[in-house]
Amino acid sequence: MSSIYVIGTCDTKYDELKFVKDTVETSGVPALLVDVGIKAHGNEVDITNKEVSACHSFDKDFLSRVEDRGEAVSLMAEALQEFLKQREDVAGVVGLGGSGGTSIVTAGMRVLDIGIPKVMVSTVASGNVAPYVGPNDICMMYSVTDVAGLNRISKKVLSNAANAVAGMVSFKKDKVDSEKPAIGMTMFGVTTPCVDAVRKQLEKDYDCLVFHATGTGGQSMEKLLDSGMLSGVIDISTTEICDLHMGGVMNAGEDRLGAVIRTKKPYVGSTGALDMVNFGAKETVPEKYKDRNLHVHNPQVTLMRTTPEENRRMGKWIAEKLNKCEGEVRFLIPEKGVSMIDAPGMPFYDPEADKALFDAIEDNFNQTDSRRLLKLPYHINDKGFADELVKNFLEIINN
Template sequence: MGRNAKTGKTAYVAGTFDTKARELLYLKDCLEHQGIPVTTVDLSTSGGTAASAADIGALSVATYHPMAAAAVFTGERGSAVAAMAEAFTYFIRARDDVGGIIAAGGSGATALATPAMRALPVGTPKVMVSTIASGDVRPHVGSSDIAMIYPVTDIAGLNRISRRVLANAAGALAGMMRAEPIAGEAEKPAIGLTMFGVTTACVQQVTKLLEADYDCVVFHATGSGGQSFETLAASGFFSGVIDVTTTEIADEIAGGVLSAGPSRLDAFARHDIPYVGSTGALDMANFWGMDTVPAGLRQRLLHVHNANVTLMRTSVMENERIGRFIAEKLNRMKGEVRFLLPMKGVSALDQTGKPFFDEAADRALFTTIEENFAASPGHRLVKLPHHINDPDFAKALVEAFREIAEKESLPA
């Protein structure tokens, strides 16, 4: 156990030392071979009193649980893993020497380690070697920057494959801990933007108009993207946001696979953050390949975006629900709000001659938002005779943001 003399930071190697000590100590050796100080942490839930090969034993970690170590060592695997994951999260937050973290194992080890990884700041190196990394890892990665590595073989001993994969993982963490961003221009205030493929033209135009004054940070509105966008906004990372693409709400309402959850937009109700938003890509809900579309939705208007993504046009009824969802959230926002409606279409597929052009569905969306929106001097709804990807609409978004920036004394 040690710290880098220059940075005071160490790499944490975490896992269940009662079953994976050999593999975890191999990770430790690989990191130390590259000159990285290491602290090992045991997350075993089998008892907490046995001797451990780790620098910090499971009992020490378990004491960080709000209900003490007894809440962890229950003898029931499910509750024990959940409690140890919570204890480890409190433990890692209390450390001031985390330069990076790596863990390895199966579904249990992944559930133990990734909540603590998610609790660390964006930019802190995080590597999870997991046997479930080739499947749906969204519940584990969430809105954080965890690097997931599939080990090919099980984490069950060292062999010619596991040695190479684990060494690569250790090398990845070591490289991340050494890496420094290349110096850019003088620091500018950051703003967050949301984008989808079908609103790319709009966001690119907005970015071009603002990049001289702002560091424009763009998020892909794929569920986790919206969550990351709001997490950083809530942490004070942004001076304001231009939430062009609220499409994740359509997935939440219509049952698509790219929802950011029912809490989308809530960060702006909890925090005073200048907000400019729009209805980007609310004409669609997302599914994977055509065979993944639920049987009850196969008769809907579907568009094959590519072999792995199928889009479903939102209906009049769904757009009414989406409109009420948005208006209710806008009404609760604490800061200045400008919400712009592109009356000629909300995506590249929603315009004359394109597959999702549906005036009735768009009208339901716009009318419902307008009828439920509580206008005030600080909260304004603006209807514009443009398509969302028209240059004039991008200019209007920028003008709205600069107006707020001026009122909030942000750089204009």
């Protein structure tokens, strides 16, 4: 029988964790108390910290060796990830802790599939939670008081968390309404006409999941691809690669396109919004970029036009990634512009910079029967380009 895993450091948070476990079980859902503390104690748990630590991929006895707390916390986070990967009875997870406990428990949560309930009660949940959540469906709940004893406030918060995860498990939707295969699509504001046109042509037969290419958007799409929840991808807006290379704020990391390589699923990609790097308010743009072509998108977002040299670097990076793909790949280049503001009369119109990008992709791209590059005489938001994306996707999804 599947259970809700109640996870935390039982050397410091035992009473609170036991309270959550008891509350979950009162709702009628089985629960297991999992200890990820780094110190010995005499509290009764269902799964000990030594059982978890023994799952570490190369340092199974670190609890008896490591004295530095920071190192031990990092190793326990890695061990919890491996532990949870091996379990087949995880109905949901609820964790609680301070900064250390949060880093351990959310690391474990991040390896679980999208859709498995995950609730983290944390003292740091009212700040920047991106490092803890990443591209995952983790619910962060601020503890209000420190997780240090049971009191009139903590009992209410912990009860809410316990009942929330129990409700998610008890009333989960096993079967989605749509039996249509799901596909991932990436969109940015400046590629919206293209994405909308593609989606409208495909949504009758496919469940189109559109991801905003904000860094976590691309990561979320690829996590779903890795999880087997997507049948293929139409990656129109690869702009996150700009931020990876130039230090923008919407960086999806070095593993962008990694899931496409690993899963070998059908992939149609393009160069959407590779003309721009994203920063915050204008005053936050790094000093080295102050004299560049900047466009204030709104008071919180400033865009920087990419140069020919930067585009050559990105083009080579993209081609080298795609060359590792063993599945069906079609990469389409819109020769007349890659975004709304990369068009005649618009602030980022720069045919020389675009050509540098396109040439670098073409020069480094290894074409095969299954991996093809197409250069098309369209702007990315032209209807003809959307039609070509759809045509190529349907050709490879049905292979």
